[in-house]
Amino acid sequence: MEKADSRVTIHMAASLDGFIARKDGSVDWLETSDEFAGGETLDPAYVEAFLKTIDCYVMGARTYELALRFEAQGFGWAYGDKPTFVLSHRELPKVRETVEFYAGDLAQLVEERLRPSFRSIWVVGGGAVAGECLRSGLADEVRYSILPVLIGDGIRFFEGLDRDVALHLSEVKAYKNGTMALCYEVRKGRD
Numbered sequence: 001m002e003k004a005d006s007r008v009t010i011h012m013a014a015s016l017d018g019f020i021a022r023k024d025g026s027v028d029w030l031e032t033s034d035e036f037a038g039g040e041t042l043d044p045a046y047v048e049a050f051l052k053t054i055d056c057y058v059m060g061a062r063t064y065e066l067a068l069r070f071e072a073q074g075f076g077w078a079y080g081d082k083p084t085f086v087l088s089h090r091e092l093p094k095v096r097e098t099v100e101f102y103a104g105d106l107a108q109l110v111e112e113r114l115r116p117s118f119r120s121i122w123v124v125g126g127g128a129v130a131g132e133c134l135r136s137g138l139a140d141e142v143r144y145s146i147l148p149v150l151i152g153d154g155i156r157f158f159e160g161l162d163r164d165v166a167l168h169l170s171e172v173k174a175y176k177n178g179t180m181a182l183c184y185e186v187r188k189g190r191d
Helices: 044-051 061-075 106-117 127-135
Strands: 007-015 019-021 056-060 084-087 099-102 120-123 141-147 167-174 180-186
Touching: 007 106, 007 127, 056 061, 056 106, 056 127, 061 084, 084 106, 106 120, 106 127, 120 127
Parallel strands: 007 120, 007 141, 056 084, 056 120, 084 099
Antiparallel strands: 007 019, 141 180, 167 180
8 A cells, every 4th residue: 555645756966968877887977066156055954854854765786886885985875774775686785784685576666565664765776777767657756966067978867768757847956066956746647
C-alpha cells in the first residue's frame, strides 16, 4: 500500500550540457570557482535541516562506488545514517549497516518496499537509475542542480528515455557559486 504522502525525488548535479560525470565516471568538475553576486548562500544549518527531511536514498552501483571514494578521500559519507538502497548485480563492499543492495526490479522496490515505509525517497544517481524511474512512472519530482561548466561529453543525466516526460517548473534558485537549482514536478498521465 502506497503512503499517501510518499514522494520520489530524482536529484542530480550536472553540467550545463546535461552530464553527471565524464565518460570514465570522474566528477572532477563538480568544484566551481564561479561567483554570482546576486545568488543565495547555502547556510549549513539550512542544509542540515533539509537533509533531515530525506528518509532514504536510492542509487546505482557506480554512484555508490563514487560515494565510497569520496569517503576514503576524507569527504565523509554524504548520506548520513539514512537507509541507502544500492541497485547492483555486482558484489560490492558493504561499509555500513544502513546500506542494502538490491538486484531486482526498481518499480517493485519503490512501490512495494519504499513507498509504504518512507515519506521522502531520493534517487541520487546515476543516469540509468534516473531514466528507469521516469520510464516506469515512479518519480514525482526532478531536482536538477546545474553547475556553471560545460564538459562536452560524458554520462547523461537521464539514460534511455523512450518518450517525452512532461514537467512543471515549481522552483528556481541561484546560488553564489553560480549553481542553479531547478525543481520540476513530473506531470503524471501526460506524454
